Amino acid sequence: MLFDPIKISNLEIQNRFVRSATHEWLAEGNGKPTQKLGDIYENLARNEVGLIITGYSYVNPRGKSAHNQQGIYTDDFIDPYSHLVSRVHRYNSKIMLQIVHGGRQSMVSDNNSALAPSAVTDEATGITPAEMTEPQILQTIEDFANAARRARAAGFDGVQLHCAHGFLLSNFISPYTNQRSDKWGGSIENRTRIIVEIIKRIRGMLFDMDYPITVKLNSTDGFGSGSDKSGLDIKDTIQIAKILEKSGVNAIEVSGGIFETHLMSQQNIDSIEKEAYFKKNAKLIKNAVNIPVILVGGVRSKYIMEKLISADNADMISMSRPFICEPDLVVKLKKGESEAARCVSCNLCFDSTGIKCNYFAKDIPTI
Numbered sequence: 001m002l003f004d005p006i007k008i009s010n011l012e013i014q015n016r017f018v019r020s021a022t023h024e025w026l027a028e029g030n031g032k033p034t035q036k037l038g039d040i041y042e043n044l045a046r047n048e049v050g051l052i053i054t055g056y057s058y059v060n061p062r063g064k065s066a067h068n069q070q071g072i073y074t075d076d077f078i079d080p081y082s083h084l085v086s087r088v089h090r091y092n093s094k095i096m097l098q099i100v101h102g103g104r105q106s107m108v109s110d111n112n113s114a115l116a117p118s119a120v121t122d123e124a125t126g127i128t129p130a131e132m133t134e135p136q137i138l139q140t141i142e143d144f145a146n147a148a149r150r151a152r153a154a155g156f157d158g159v160q161l162h163c164a165h166g167f168l169l170s171n172f173i174s175p176y177t178n179q180r181s182d183k184w185g186g187s188i189e190n191r192t193r194i195i196v197e198i199i200k201r202i203r204g205m206l207f208d209m210d211y212p213i214t215v216k217l218n219s220t221d222g223f224g225s226g227s228d229k230s231g232l233d234i235k236d237t238i239q240i241a242k243i244l245e246k247s248g249v250n251a252i253e254v255s256g257g258i259f260e261t262h263l264m265s266q267q268n269i270d271s272i273e274k275e276a277y278f279k280k281n282a283k284l285i286k287n288a289v290n291i292p293v294i295l296v297g298g299v300r301s302k303y304i305m306e307k308l309i310s311a312d313n314a315d316m317i318s319m320s321r322p323f324i325c326e327p328d329l330v331v332k333l334k335k336g337e338s339e340a341a342r343c344v345s346c347n348l349c350f351d352s353t354g355i356k357c358n359y360f361a362k363d364i365p366t367i
């Protein structure tokens, strides 16, 4: 079952494994992909990861969130990305580009403040973003569509819109970060409008109704019941997922959390019970839509992966940290050489000198 093929739109993927988008800190300063990034993706492809999603790639320099982050903001990016894609396509793996605008989690400078639907101060960073004007929203829709056009021209098998983890598109869908009273805020339809308009514009620009467009979607902002704040919750997300399906999204990856709710999206897994922490939300979304649902977040054992697919929590299993530690995990699971990822979810892989598993590298004693 984990090794059965599946289709996203017309794209056939050899198995149910996805390398979830993972920022590697390995792009050039201007966002261009490097040889080292290609090495990582080619290695994952050689090791039979069905679908690889790149690290988040900014569609406009104003929406850059991290050093050495990948970009896709001019046509000059098409050529270097096409080399990277062709390395993956030497194998039977598919690759999608994750495209993002950082929103209130963008890097700020003396000249540029962060942009967001509303000027809600981020308590994690202390940054108060500027409320976007209507022309800035319309320009951002164009920026995303142009990024998708470039991705397709470079040979990517699809794109993923990053609508999770507190970046711009997740700022729009959340009632906590979107307090607008115009057509871009308020009701669920209004909060989702920017994503729907991006999808329409991509389809219009590409003249292609089948090019795979996927979304990584926050199912919750992660403020617990004890918090004095309330953000996006699963009831809203179910409606958002339905709107996205109707507007032509071909698959949804279910995640959660924003900077202010800390490690919600990268939780610690120290027991099998803690695995797949968004599985209930994924199941609720899967019940509401007819497109493939991809589950990410703390999936580690083959037993759990099989259970998630057979119990209809998800159609595909997505992992980030385990593939940093073991790029050959899929092959090991397939051959029966391993029953679970050895990743200990320590988060030491957040390494701004270039992504790597620093846990096993430094031989830190087991927790």
Ligand SMILES: Cc1cc2nc3c(=O)[nH]c(=O)nc-3n(C[C@H](O)[C@H](O)[C@H](O)COP(=O)(O)O)c2cc1C
Binding pocket: 020, 021, 022, 023, 024, 054, 055, 056, 098, 162, 164, 165, 216, 255, 265, 266, 267, 296, 297, 298, 299, 318, 319, 320, 321, 322, 349, 350, 351, 355
């Ligand atoms: C180092 C690192 C970088 C990440 N970068 C991204 C990213 O660029 N885009 C994204 O959507 N998620 C990113 N994530 C989140 C992962 O895709 C994933 O949602 C999260 O780590 C939970 O999955 P896991 O338990 O399999 O690691 C990153 C995670 C890590 C550890």
